[in-house]
Every structure is written in structure tokens, then in C-alpha cells.
Amino acid sequence: MADLIVNGGKPLSGTITPSGNKNSVLPILCATLLTDEPVTLHNVPNITDVEKLLAFFAAQGSQLTWDRDSCTLTVSHRNFDTEQLAGELPAGMRSSVLLFAPILQRMGRLRLPSNAKGCSLGIRELDPHLEILEKLGAKLSQSGDAHTLKLDGRFRAARHWPDYMSVTATENFAMAAVLAEGESVLINAASEPHVQDLCQVLVSMGAQISGLGTSQLVITGVERLRGGTFTINSDHHEVVTFLALGAITGGEVRVRHSVPQHFDLIGRAFGKLGVAIEHEADTALVRARQPLHIAAPFTTNLLPRIEAAPWPYFPVDLLPCMIALAVRAEGTMQFWNKVYEGGFGWMHELAKFGAHIAVSDPHRVIVFGARPLHPTIVDAPYIIRAAVALYMVAASIPGSSVVKNADTIRRAHPNFVGNLRSLGAEVEWGT
Ligand SMILES: CC(=O)N[C@H]1[C@@H](OP(=O)(O)OP(=O)(O)OC[C@H]2O[C@@H](n3ccc(=O)[nH]c3=O)[C@H](O)[C@@H]2O)O[C@H](CO)[C@@H](O)[C@@H]1O
Numbered sequence: 001m002a003d004l005i006v007n008g009g010k011p012l013s014g015t016i017t018p019s020g021n022k023n024s025v026l027p028i029l030c031a032t033l034l035t036d037e038p039v040t041l042h043n044v045p046n047i048t049d050v051e052k053l054l055a056f057f058a059a060q061g062s063q064l065t066w067d068r069d070s071c072t073l074t075v076s077h078r079n080f081d082t083e084q085l086a087g088e089l090p091a092g093m094r095s096s097v098l099l100f101a102p103i104l105q106r107m108g109r110l111r112l113p114s115n116a117k118g119c120s121l122g123i124r125e126l127d128p129h130l131e132i133l134e135k136l137g138a139k140l141s142q143s144g145d146a147h148t149l150k151l152d153g154r155f156r157a158a159r160h161w162p163d164y165m166s167v168t169a170t171e172n173f174a175m176a177a178v179l180a181e182g183e184s185v186l187i188n189a190a191s192e193p194h195v196q197d198l199c200q201v202l203v204s205m206g207a208q209i210s211g212l213g214t215s216q217l218v219i220t221g222v223e224r225l226r227g228g229t230f231t232i233n234s235d236h237h238e239v240v241t242f243l244a245l246g247a248i249t250g251g252e253v254r255v256r257h258s259v260p261q262h263f264d265l266i267g268r269a270f271g272k273l274g275v276a277i278e279h280e281a282d283t284a285l286v287r288a289r290q291p292l293h294i295a296a297p298f299t300t301n302l303l304p305r306i307e308a309a310p311w312p313y314f315p316v317d318l319l320p321c322m323i324a325l326a327v328r329a330e331g332t333m334q335f336w337n338k339v340y341e342g343g344f345g346w347m348h349e350l351a352k353f354g355a356h357i358a359v360s361d362p363h364r365v366i367v368f369g370a371r372p373l374h375p376t377i378v379d380a381p382y383i384i385r386a387a388v389a390l391y392m393v394a395a396s397i398p399g400s401s402v403v404k405n406a407d408t409i410r411r412a413h414p415n416f417v418g419n420l421r422s423l424g425a426e427v428e429w430g431t
């Protein structure tokens with residue numbers, strides 16, 4: 001495990017080019033299993049989740065060429081061993097569940113992995129995935145502790161309306177339905193930018209999908225998909241992370257290749273903390289020295305609030321960055337994580353800096369901002385942006401702090417420390 005050694009208190013200023021979105025590249029890589037033709041991907045981030053997935057492909061016999069400098073990857077699964085899996089699916093990353101539909105398409109069977117959990121944000125249930133795959137024709141069986149999914153021939157089209165909008169379950173539905181016999185409909189579909197990215201790539205591979213970006217997907221199965229060349233879109237999580245770092249340290253930060261259309265609500269959330277985000281074409285920017293201040297709502301007896309839920313709500317993965325800003329802002333703010341029951345288990349780490357946060361229940365906390373803070377040593381949970389948020393607070397306090405076990409950041413943000421240093425940060429990896 002690696003720690004971030006921080007000398008904080010300096011404004012971070014400069015320009016960042018964000019990497020490709022982890023939550024786009026991983027499902028798209030899984031979708032490459034749906035064709036025997038080669039697929040070339042540009043803007044592939046050099047992150048540990050991608051490394052794990054590629055190691056799995058290589059062990060199965062797939063051919064890979066990854067030029068990390070140019071961020072270009074070519075993959076061909078023509079020699080993928082369809083008889084047996086060489087090992088377990090990659091562990092410690094949620095995207096392993098995204099192999100379920102493509103592996104069933106290729107191999108007709110899959111033993112369920114014991115660890116497809118990802119971050120420790122919550123329980124990360126498998127039920128919505130199993131419901132979808134069974135609805136589309138797979139059969140689940142149990143022998144001792146082992147659970148196996150089997151698919152006889154092709155998936156078969158179905159209409160499905162799950163309990164909630166799940167990102168990866170929607171992606172599994174899409175990857176199963178694109179090659180299924182007939183027309184499938186998913187109501188209550190997730191529509192995050194990365195779900196749209198996957199669907200757009202599937203369409204470019206020859207899939208027939210309508211309703212992209214909405215809560216209802218209609219998919220007409222086709223006989224086969226083709227390969228092609230695609231570019232992974234920029235990571236909006238990384239765009240927001242670096243804007244928030246500028247805001248918390250009082251520096252001016254510009255982030256290229258942002259999508260302004262993603263920012264209406266995210267920009268309003270920054271605005272509630274006194275931070276104006278501007279857009280110059282596809283560059284998002286935060287100006288220097290904006291006083292962090294939480295605006296009181298017009299309605300009395302209400303706390304100012306940022307609430308996170310499935311898109312187009314505020315993204316749950318970005319809530320920690322807003323919490324870090326609130327810790328440094330004048331005023332009081334409530335945060336409401338409508339998705340995960342484990343998203344706030346690290347509040348006691350913020351308290352080590354001197355922050356005052358009341359945990360109301362597993363889904364809600366109240367931050368009492370602008371308390372006097374001091375540098376310290378904190379322990380990051382296995383939650384990517386919680387580690388980032390702990391770094392944000394450390395970077396805003398003059399003096400030496402350590403964020404222990406912060407290498408979970410490498411799951412999504414390549415060159416995190418290099419980017420910070422280019423903004424003038426004094427920070428390094430240590431052990
Ligand atoms: C690889 C990947 O893409 N991971 C993302 C994906 O994970 P993932 O697809 O696992 O997340 P889901 O959308 O399934 O939601 C996670 C959990 O939240 C709970 N839940 C969710 C929605 C809801 O309306 N009600 C509810 O209770 C469920 O327990 C569910 O298991 O989406 C999450 C939510 O945006 C993100 O944090 C993860 O970064």
C-alpha cells in the first residue's frame with residue numbers, strides 16, 4: 001500500500017488534461033469480447049483496473065498491444081480460450097461483473113466470482129445482474145458453495161423493469177441484449193455518461209439500441225458485432241477533482257476536454273459552496289481566491305444540501321470532493337448519499353484534521369465548516385474519491401500531512417501525483 005506524503009497550504013494552479021473515464025473504458029473493454037474482430041481504443045487510462053482486466057484477457061489467450069505513452073490499445077479475442085477460464089475474474093473491482101454477459105455469450109457458462117465488489121462504498125449486490133441474465137435466458141445453478149450461470153445458445157429478448165437504476169446492471173443488460181434473439185426493453189435504465197459511452201460504442205459495432213441517455217433502452221438483437229476504432233471520453237470525475245482542488249487551495253485551475261453539458265447540476269453544487277465554475281469552449285475553469293461560503297436556502301428551517309443519486313442527479317462518486325470543500329467553507333451543509341449505505345464510513349478520518357461532521361444516519365451527514373484545522377496522518381478507505389478528498393483537505397492545510405493507503409486513487413486516476421506537481425503541489429508517493 002502506498003501513502004501520499006503532503007506538504008500543504010499552497011494554491012494549486014495550472015492546466016490539466018484529464019484521462020479517459022475508468023467507468024467507460026472498463027465496460028467497453030468487456031464489450032470487446034462480443035466480437036472476434038480487433039478493436040482499437042484511444043485515450044485508454046493507465047490505471048490498475050485496466051491492467052487487471054487486460055491480465056485476465058491475456059491469460060485467456062487474447063492478443064493485446066497497449067502503448068501506454070500514446071494511450072492506445074488494440075485487442076483481439078480471436079484466440080480467447082472458450083473451454084475454460086485460466087483463473088478467477090479480476091478481484092477488487094466492480095467491473096468484473098461486466099464480464100458476466102460477454103463470457104456467457106462466448107463460453108455458455110460462468111462460475112460466479114467471490115469478489116466482484118469494488119470500492120467499500122456498499123454491499124455491491126449481484127441480484128440485479130442475476131435477475132437480468134436469467135430474464136434474458138441464462139440459468140443459475142448451485143453445487144456446494146459454487147454458483148454457476150449457464151446459457152444455452154443465444155440470449156433471448158425480454159422486457160425488464162429492475163428495482164433501481166444500476167449502472168453496471170444496465171451495462172450487462174445492454175451487452176446481453178445486443179446479440180439476443182428479438183427486441184429487449186429495459187425500463188428504469190441507468191443513463192450516466194459512461195453508460196451512454198458503452199451504448200454508443202456498441203452501436204458503432206453494429207448494435208441496434210434506441211433510448212441512449214434516457215431511462216428506457218430498446219435493443220433489437222443482431223447476429224454479430226464488428227470491431228472498430230473508438231476513443232474513450234474524458235473522465236468527468238477527474239475534471240471535477242482538479243477543479244475542486246483549485247477551489248480548496250485558492251488556485252486557478254483549468255481542465256481541458258470537459259463536457260459543459262454535464263455541468264449544469266455539478267456547477268450548481270459548486271455554487272452552493274461559493275465556487276463559480278466557468279467554461280471556455282471545452283475547458284472548465286475555476287478562478288483563484290474564491291471564498292468558500294455555504295449559501296443559506298431561501299426557505300427557513302432547511303439545511304443547504306447536496307444530494308447524490310443515479311444520473312442526472314449529482315454523481316455519488318463525487319460527493320467526497322464536495323464534502324472536502326464544505327469542511328473548509330463558512331457555514332453548514334447536509335450531504336445525502338441516496339445510493340450507498342457505506343459512503344460515509346470515513347468521516348472520522350476527516351475529524352483527525354479537526355473537521356466537525358455529524359453522521360445523522362448511513363445516508364446523511366452534516367458538515368459544520370470552517371473549523372480550525374491542523375495537518376495530521378489519516379487513513380484512506382478503499383474508496384477512490386474519499387482518498388482524493390482526504391488529500392484535498394491535507395493540501396489546503398499548511399504543513400505536513402500523510403494520507404495512508406491512498407493508492408486506491410490509482411484505480412481511476414493515472415499520473416495523479418504528476419498532475420498535482422504540475423499544478424505546484426508538494427506531494428509524493430511513499431510507503
Ligand atoms: C464500474 C462502475 O461503473 N462503478 C460505478 C457503478 O457501480 P455499480 O453499477 O456497482 O453501482 P449501482 O448503480 O449498481 O449502485 C450501487 C449500489 O447502490 C444501491 N442503489 C443504487 C441506486 C439506487 O437507486 N438505489 C440503491 O439502493 C444498491 O445497493 C446498489 O448495489 O455505479 C456506481 C453508482 O453510480 C458508482 O459508484 C460506481 O463507480
Ligand SMILES: C=C(OP(=O)(O)O)C(=O)O
Pocket residue numbers: 022023093094095117118119120121317383384385412
Ligand atoms: C466506486 C467506484 O468504483 P467501483 O465501482 O469499481 O468500486 C468508483 O469509481 O468510484
